[in-house]
Amino acid sequence: MVKITIDGREFEAKEKAKVLDVARAHNIQIQTLCGHESVSPYGNCRLCLVEITTKDGKNRLVPSCISAVDDGMVVKTNSEKVIAERKVSIQRLMARAPQSEAIKDIAKKYGVDSTPFPLEDHRNCVLCSLCIRVCAEIVGANAISKINRSTEPGALPYTVNFEACIACGSCVFICPTNAIKLADEGDTRTISWPYQKKEFKMAKCTNCGRYWAPLQQVENLAKKSGQPMSYFDKCMECRG
Ligand code: SF4
Ligand code: FES
Structure with a gap:
């Protein structure tokens, strides 16, 4: 001590x-x-x-x-x-x-009303890397990386690997500036990162018919747990 x-x-x-x-x-x-x-x-x-x-x-x-x-x-x-x-x-x-x-x-x-620094403007992203860290350290998907990252005005703050992304929305949750948006509509989840956007298909509950989780997240769960996809065919509520 x-x-x-x-x-x-x-x-x-x-x-x-x-x-x-x-x-x-x-x-x-x-x-x-x-x-x-x-x-x-x-x-x-x-x-x-x-x-x-x-x-x-x-x-x-x-x-x-x-x-x-x-x-x-x-x-x-x-x-x-x-x-x-x-x-x-x-x-x-x-x-x-x-x-x-x-x-x-x-x-x-803090009573700050202007900045002497040249404007970068990354569509609300402050390059804090929280999304990169949560995806790597908590989700384990490593879908967001600093590849092609630039602080040039209007440039990409990071790159999202759409193949690795499981659409869980952890980056949306952790982003302190609301730079990442998520919208669920019908069988589709859309995630919009600064300058990057992707639509993901949702899994449908075989009991109540609700679209309850992104298909890629369910597939990831099945792979990690060793259970067949049929094990996850119902939403959490219908599984009881
Ligand atoms: S999108 Fe949000 S969490 Fe990710 S680096 Fe930018 S400000 Fe941080
Ligand atoms: S540098 Fe410590 S919270 Fe950002």
Whole structure:
């Protein structure tokens, strides 16, 4: 265990624990965007910056989601330095997704109303990689990758491999800026990523007739569980 101080309060923390996790465990809130508890941290948005001073007196700003605690570390989550640099991070995100309501809300909270950075605009995507991480780490489909990714204005923020995608919608759920849309209509699920779109067929329940899950997701389930496709011919409700 190590001892650290956050905003004037002393805490014990496990070695190698991330500053953000320790702060949260003690109800100290730090602004985040590219972080989510279900996937590994990435350190991309730099909203979670905190000011740290180590035992040897070194002082710097670090993203708290990827920075480990150290014995004797003093952390400030809301110092003038932190707020000033967080505003710059917000301005960067504003350039990436100028239309995003989520980014506008964060900007408003910190009194930021313009950005000096050149506009990139990736159709609401801030290139946070949460969709890539959830698809790889939780779903295991690895359908979204950084192939052809570019920060050029209007360029593709990532590539979706339609063969690997099982249309589960986890990327839609986790995206913090609502850049990915999902619509179910009849026997078809449509997922729209920035600059990429795909229609997926849905599986029909043999009992109630409802389209209950994407066919590719059911096939994936059958493959992973070793059960035949007929095992999944009813929706969850009809299976009881
Ligand atoms: S689509 Fe959403 S989750 Fe994926 S990188 Fe862009 S902002 Fe992040
Ligand atoms: S939440 Fe830490 S850098 Fe984005």
